[in-house]
Amino acid sequence: MDKFDQAIIDALVANSRRSIASIGEDIGLSRTAVNDRIQRLKDSGVILRYTIDVSSAEGAKVVVYFQLTFRPFDAKSIAPYLQGIGEITRAHTLCGDTDLIVYVEAESMTRVSQIRELLAALPDLDKLQTFSVLDTLI
Numbered sequence: 001m002d003k004f005d006q007a008i009i010d011a012l013v014a015n016s017r018r019s020i021a022s023i024g025e026d027i028g029l030s031r032t033a034v035n036d037r038i039q040r041l042k043d044s045g046v047i048l049r050y051t052i053d054v055s056s057a058e059g060a061k062v063v064v065y066f067q068l069t070f071r072p073f074d075a076k077s078i079a080p081y082l083q084g085i086g087e088i089t090r091a092h093t094l095c096g097d098t099d100l101i102v103y104v105e106a107e108s109m110t111r112v113s114q115i116r117e118l119l120a121a122l123p124d125l126d127k128l129q130t131f132s133v134l135d136t137l138i
Helices: 003-014 020-027 031-043 075-083 109-120
Strands: 062-070 088-093 100-106 125-132
Touching: 003 020, 003 031, 020 031, 062 109, 075 088, 075 100, 100 109, 109 125
Parallel strands: none
Antiparallel strands: 062 100, 062 125, 088 100
């Protein structure tokens, strides 16, 4: 997949009803070239259906926050567990009822479930909640 394929995917994800000619004008390819590339992307399984689903291998991410409460909470002992999970990109200790909030970007809900199981096995965990991100506003 090259920069033109990615530009086509980006355009279709933004508006899957956009004309092929319009996409071609924006990225500097002919209508025929764009049409051929879209067909190749469909045939190879990158574009999965009309509404434009991009396979997870091409960068689609599932974003989830995990909220954890421990009894007792020892941040230094928990940190090595979190560092061993590559999809965890941020983890913050908090004051209040929740001890820790963890930000995860995973390739699939299956992987999110696996990560949740790993977190559920943490020592002294009292409560674990999962929050899937639906949309990003800012």
